[in-house]
Amino acid sequence: MDWIYFIFRIPKDYNNKKYSHIKKKKKNSGESLFLHHAYSVGGCRHASYTCICGSGTNSSILHYGHAGAPNSKPVQDGDLCLFDMGANYCGYAADITCTFPANGKFTDDQKFIYNAVLDARNAVTESARDGVSWVDMHKLAGRVLLQRLKEGGMLKGDVEE
CATH class of the missing domain: 3.90.230.10 (Creatinase/methionine aminopeptidase superfamily)
Incomplete structure (x- = not known):
């Protein structure tokens, strides 16, 4: 190690x-x-x-x-x-x-996208463990990103669709 x-x-x-x-x-x-x-x-x-x-x-x-x-x-x-x-x-x-x-300074739009990606990464990091499939982690990241984009007014609809 x-x-x-x-x-x-x-x-x-x-x-x-x-x-x-x-x-x-x-x-x-x-x-x-x-x-x-x-x-x-x-x-x-x-x-x-x-x-x-x-x-x-x-x-x-x-x-x-x-x-x-x-x-x-x-x-x-x-x-x-x-x-x-x-x-x-x-x-x-x-x-x-x-x-x-x-x-050294994000614009508001850059910061929004950066934080959405960071939230997805953090969700995956917190959920990853033995026995959890890569596919499930990929789907989790996608759901978090879609939810954040929806919250920011960039997407409409149901995240689970």
Whole structure:
């Protein structure tokens, strides 16, 4: 278990540091900064996978950042950033995804969606245990998201339909 805690600490520590750099520099350097952190601070020799560091509309593109669409969009004030990064150490791999406002402050709409997703995540985390199926957790997350979107006036109808 110590190895698992160690490998997840590398991207977690980077996540805690990246906000100030992104906010100040407004650059698309999230991937290179993470790799430098994983290699020099974490002692890793590899990333778990190609990092995804999308901002603005690119943060909504699944697997943005691959060779055909590199992490090249400059970060703009008001953008949401989605970083999906992981380090690899001694055969153990971490995979952490986070979303954050580039300027450090969510707009009201961004905050609403972020909190809806967070509520779904928290519901799943609280309900997950041995014997509970992935399908049930997926459905729970969907119900919570739909309920929050309905409460925010973005959807109408019965959540259970």
